[in-house]
Amino acid sequence: xxxxxxxxxxxxxxxxxxxxxxxxxxxxxxxxxxxxxxxxxxxxxxxxxxxxxxxxxxxxxxxxxxxxxxxxxxxxxxxxxxxxxxxxxxxxxxxxxxxxxxxxxxxxxxxxxxxxxxxxxxxxxxxxxxxxxxxxxxxxxxxxxxxxxxxxxxxxxxxxxxxxxxxxxxxxxxxxxxxxxxxxxxxxxxxxxxxxxxxxxxxxxxxxxxxxxxxxxxxxxxxxxxxxxxxxxxxxxxxxxxxxxxxxxxxxxxxxxxxxxxxxxxxxxxxxxxxxxxxxxxxxxxxxxxxxxxxxxxx
Amino acid sequence: xxxxxxxxxxxxxxxxxxxxxxxxxxxxxxxxxxxxxxxxxxxxxxxxxxxxxxxxxxxxxxxxxxxxxxxxxxxxxxxxxxxxxxxxxxxxxxxxxxxxxxxxxxxxxxxxxxxxxxxxxxxxxxxxxxxxxxxxxxxxxxxxxxxxxxxxxxxxxxxxxxxxxxxxxxxxxxxxxxxxxxxxxxxxxxxxxxxxxxxxxxxxxxxxxxxxxxxxxxxxxxxxx
Numbered sequence: 001x002x003x004x005x006x007x008x009x010x011x012x013x014x015x016x017x018x019x020x021x022x023x024x025x026x027x028x029x030x031x032x033x034x035x036x037x038x039x040x041x042x043x044x045x046x047x048x049x050x051x052x053x054x055x056x057x058x059x060x061x062x063x064x065x066x067x068x069x070x071x072x073x074x075x076x077x078x079x080x081x082x083x084x085x086x087x088x089x090x091x092x093x094x095x096x097x098x099x100x101x102x103x104x105x106x107x108x109x110x111x112x113x114x115x116x117x118x119x120x121x122x123x124x125x126x127x128x129x130x131x132x133x134x135x136x137x138x139x140x141x142x143x144x145x146x147x148x149x150x151x152x153x154x155x156x157x158x159x160x161x162x163x164x165x166x167x168x169x170x171x172x173x174x175x176x177x178x179x180x181x182x183x184x185x186x187x188x189x190x191x192x193x194x195x196x197x198x199x200x201x202x203x204x205x206x207x208x209x210x211x212x213x214x215x216x217x218x219x220x221x222x223x224x225x226x227x228x229x230x231x232x233x234x235x236x237x238x239x240x241x242x243x244x245x246x247x248x249x250x251x252x253x254x255x256x257x258x259x260x261x262x263x264x265x266x267x268x269x270x271x272x273x274x275x276x277x278x279x280x281x282x283x284x285x286x287x288x289x290x291x292x293x294x295x296x297x298x299x
Numbered sequence: 300x301x302x303x304x305x306x307x308x309x310x311x312x313x314x315x316x317x318x319x320x321x322x323x324x325x326x327x328x329x330x331x332x333x334x335x336x337x338x339x340x341x342x343x344x345x346x347x348x349x350x351x352x353x354x355x356x357x358x359x360x361x362x363x364x365x366x367x368x369x370x371x372x373x374x375x376x377x378x379x380x381x382x383x384x385x386x387x388x389x390x391x392x393x394x395x396x397x398x399x400x401x402x403x404x405x406x407x408x409x410x411x412x413x414x415x416x417x418x419x420x421x422x423x424x425x426x427x428x429x430x431x432x433x434x435x436x437x438x439x440x441x442x443x444x445x446x447x448x449x450x451x452x453x454x455x456x457x458x459x460x461x462x463x464x465x466x467x468x469x470x471x472x473x474x475x476x477x478x479x480x481x482x483x484x485x486x487x488x489x490x491x492x493x494x495x496x497x498x499x500x501x502x503x504x505x506x507x508x509x510x511x512x513x514x515x516x517x518x519x520x521x522x523x524x
Binding site for chain 2 (some may be wrong): 172175176178179182183185186187188189190191192193194195
C-alpha cells in the first residue's frame with residue numbers, strides 16, 4: 001500500500017501546489033478588489049502557453065538547457081506585467097462596486113474573450129516542453145522513485161506561501177494592500193492611492209496564476225481548455241479555504257489533493273468529483289469556508 | 300488656509316449641507332458645534348473627498364480640493380481622524396500611526412522623527428504601541444486616530460467629534476493633549492467638531508455653529524446657544 005499511495009500523494013501535492021498558486025491569486029484579488037474574477041483561470045493557461053513558447057524557443061535556439069528554468073518565472077512575470085495592468089485598467093475597474101451579478105458577467109465575458117484569443121494565437125494543438133523535468137531527473141526514496149521536479153514544486157509552493165505572508169505583513173506595499181483590504185475608505189483618507197493598490201494586487205494575482213501555469217508545462221504540457229478546468233478547481237479550493245484567506249487556500253489545496261488521492265486509491269471513478277464533494281461538505285458546515293467568517297476582512 | 304464656499308451635499312436625496320461657506324484662520328483652532336445629524340461629519344467627509352459634493356468648492360491655500368481624488372488630501376498636508384476611529388484591526392497601534400507616512404512614501408528617517416513627535420505628545424500611545432488596533436478601547440482608539448492624523452497633518456488637522464463616547468478621565472486627557480498640541484505646533488490649523496458647546500471652550504480660538512446643514516460664524520466669546 002505504501003509504495004502505491006505515497007507516489008500518488010506526491011503527485012497530488014504537486015498538483016495542489018499549482019492549484020494553490022491560482023487559488024491564492026483569486027483570493028488575493030477578491031479580498032483587495034472585491035471582485036470575483038471568473039477569468040482568473042485564463043491567466044494560468046496564458047502563463048502555460050507563454051512558458052511553453054519561451055521554453056521551446058530557448059531549446060530551438062540551441063541555448064543551454066538550464067535556461068528553461070529561468071524561462072518559467074520569466075514568462076509568468078511577462079504575462080503579469082503586460083496582461084495584469086491592461087485588463088485591470090480597461091475592464092475590471094468598471095466592475096468595482098457593482099453588484100456581484102454584473103461582476104460575474106463582466107469577468108465571464110473576459111474569460112470567453114481570453115479563451116478565444118488563446119485559440120487564435122496558439123491554435124488547438126498541445127505544446128510540450130519538459131527540459132526542466134529531464135534535467136532534474138528523479139530520486140529514489142525508500143524504494144520508490146519520484147520526479148525531482150514534483151518535489152521542487154511542493155517546496156516552491158510552500159516557500160511562496162511563506163513569502164506572500166511576509167510580503168503582506170512586512171513590506172510597505174504589503175501593508176498598503178492589507179490596509180485597503182481592511183478599510184478601503186480610511187485607506188484613501190490616509191493617502192493610499194487605492195487604484196494603484198488594485199492594479200498591483202491584480203497583477204500579483206495574474207503573476208501567481210501565470211506562474212502556476214508556467215510550472216505545469218514541464219510535467220503536463222499545455223492544451224486548450226486548461227484555463228477553464230483550472231478555474232473551477234481553483235474556485236473550489238478558494239471557497240473551501242474561505243475567500244480572502246491566503247493560508248486557507250493553502251490548507252484547502254492540500255485537503256483537495258488528499259481527497260483526490262483517497263478517491264484514486266479507493267474509488268477511482270470519484271477522482272474528478274472529489275474536490276467538489278469536499279467543497280459541498282465544507283460549505284454546508286461552514287458557509288464562509290474553513291478560515292473565513294462573515295464579517296472579518298483580512299488576508 | 301482652508302476656504303469652503305457654497306458647499307452643497309445631498310445624501311440619498313436629502314440635503315445635508317446647504318451653501319456652507321467659511322474660511323479657517325491659519326494656525327487657529329476652530330470648533331464646529333452642532334447637534335447630531337446637523338452635518339458635521341458630512342462636512343469633514345466632503346472636504347476629505349469621501350462624500351461627493353453637489354456644488355461648491357473647498358480650497359487649501361488656493362488649491363482646489365474637490366476635483367482631486369480622496370487620497371490626495373494626506374499628501375496636501377491634511378490629517379483626518381474620523382469619529383468612529385477606523386483603525387486597521389490587525390495592525391499594531393504603531394503600524395496604524397505610521398500608515399499614512401508609508402502611503403506617502405516618506406523616508407524612513409522622516410517617519411521615525413514624526414513618530415517620535417507623536418509619542419512625545421501622546422506618551423500613552425508609546426506604551427500601547429505593540430497592541431493590535433482592535434485591542435484598544437474606544438477612547439484609546441481616538442488617541443491612536445489622532446496620532447495617525449498627525450503623521451501627515453502638516454497644514455490642517457481635522458478631528459471629528461473626538462470627545463464623543465470618551466470616559467471623563469480620557470476626555471480630560473484628550474483636552475490636555477490638544478492644549479499641548481497647540482503649544483508645540485503653532486502653525487497647524489485645527490478644525491474640531493463637537494456636539495456639546497462647552498467641552499472645547501478652553502481650546503477654541505473660533506467657534507462656528509452648524510444647524511440643519513447651514514454654518515454660521517461666531518466670535519470666540521459669544522454665548523453658544
